[in-house]
Amino acid sequence: AQSVTQPDIHITVSEGASLELRCNYSYGATPYLFWYVQSPGQGLQLLLKYFSGDTLVQGIKGFEAEFKRSQSSFNLRKPSVHWSDAAEYFCAVGGDSSYKLIFGSGTRLLVRP
Amino acid sequence: DAGVIQSPRHEVTEMGQEVTLRCKPISGHDYLFWYRQTMMRGLELLIYFNNNVPIDDSGMPEDRFSAKMPNASFSTLKIQPSEPRDSAVYFCASRQTSNTGELFFGEGSRLTVL
Numbered sequence: 001a002q003s004v005t006q007p008d009i010h011i012t013v014s015e016g017a018s019l020e021l022r023c024n025y026s027y028g029a030t031p032y033l034f035w036y037v038q039s040p041g042q043g044l045q046l047l048l049k050y051f052s053g054d055t056l057v058q059g060i061k062g063f064e065a066e067f068k069r070s071q072s073s074f075n076l077r078k079p080s081v082h083w084s085d086a087a088e089y090f091c092a093v094g095g096d097s098s099y100k101l102i103f104g105s106g107t108r109l110l111v112r113p
Numbered sequence: 114d115a116g117v118i119q120s121p122r123h124e125v126t127e128m129g130q131e132v133t134l135r136c137k138p139i140s141g142h143d144y145l146f147w148y149r150q151t152m153m154r155g156l157e158l159l160i161y162f163n164n165n166v167p168i169d170d171s172g173m174p175e176d177r178f179s180a181k182m183p184n185a186s187f188s189t190l191k192i193q194p195s196e197p198r199d200s201a202v203y204f205c206a207s208r209q210t211s212n213t214g215e216l217f218f219g220e221g222s223r224l225t226v227l
Contacts, residue, residue: 034215043117043204043218090156099144099208100169101216103156 002027004093004104012110013081021076021107023091033074034092034101035065044090050074061085086111115139117219119205125225131193134222137186138207146216147180147190148204156204162188195226 005024013019025031032051036044048059055067065076074091091104118137126132138145146161160170165182173180177196182188192199202223206216 036218041220043206043220044216045218046215049215099161099163100158102158105155 002093002102004091004102006089006091006104006107008107009105010108010110012112014112015083016080019076019078019081019085019109021089021091021109023074023076023104024072025074025091025093026072027093027095029095032094033065033067034094035059035063035074035076036090036092036103037061038088038090038106040087047076047089081109081111083111083113085109117205117207117217119203119219119222121222122220123223123225125227126195127227128196129194130226131191132195132199132224132226134190134203134205134224136188136190136205136219138188138205139217140186142207142209142217143185144208144210145182145188146206146208147188148206150202150204150221151200159190159203192224195224197226200224200226 003026007022034049035047037047038044047063048057048065050057050067058064063078065074067074086109088106088108090106092101094101120135143164147159149157149159159172160180161168162182178192180190202221204218204221206218208216
């Protein structure tokens with residue numbers, strides 16, 4: 001079955017600290033992987049995506065993610081968090097034969113001043 | 114570009130009433146998706162269209178829900194009759210075939226059914 005697991009419901013970090021949000025997926029074919037961010041009252045915005053090639057992908061707002069096929073993971077990282085990064089983050093998986101994206105349950109990031 | 118436009122942003126209605134949510138996708142996008150977001154179930158895909166044709170409606174919860182896309186620039190999601198458990202944020206998203214996977218989301222319609 002196709003699924004995405006984000007094991008952390010909430011994460012709190014101090015401003016300036018590093019961040020890693022976890023994402024594990026189950027997908028029968030070659031996965032296309034995405035991270036989206038949702039600010040309160042807003043829709044989802046794409047941070048970055050992985051289709052093929054270099055397993056370390058760079059996104060907007062200083063985020064990056066690394067695809068690890070052996071671990072079925074696509075963790076999101078940022079070296080130094082800003083207060084404006086407080087939001088909910090969603091990992092999603094799709095495939096070239098499917099136009100559907102399956103979303104994880106989300107991780108809410110809180111940033112301490 | 115204007116982005117995906119949804120209306121209304123907020124809707125409060127009473128149980129049994131008909132609700133219609135509207136979406137204008139980004140011009141040139143040939144796929145349109147309706148998602149529902151709740152605390153309990155997260156983001157669920159309800160239905161999606163390609164070139165105005167419904168492709169997969171397996172996520173539509175029951176017959177009370179229906180969606181149409183009469184042309185490339187407009188889609189509706191209708192709930193009739195509405196129930197309190199339909200309370201959620203409903204998102205519309207669109208994409209181009211050439212831009213694999215990347216969805217552009219509207220700001221959502223928050224529905225409250227009393």
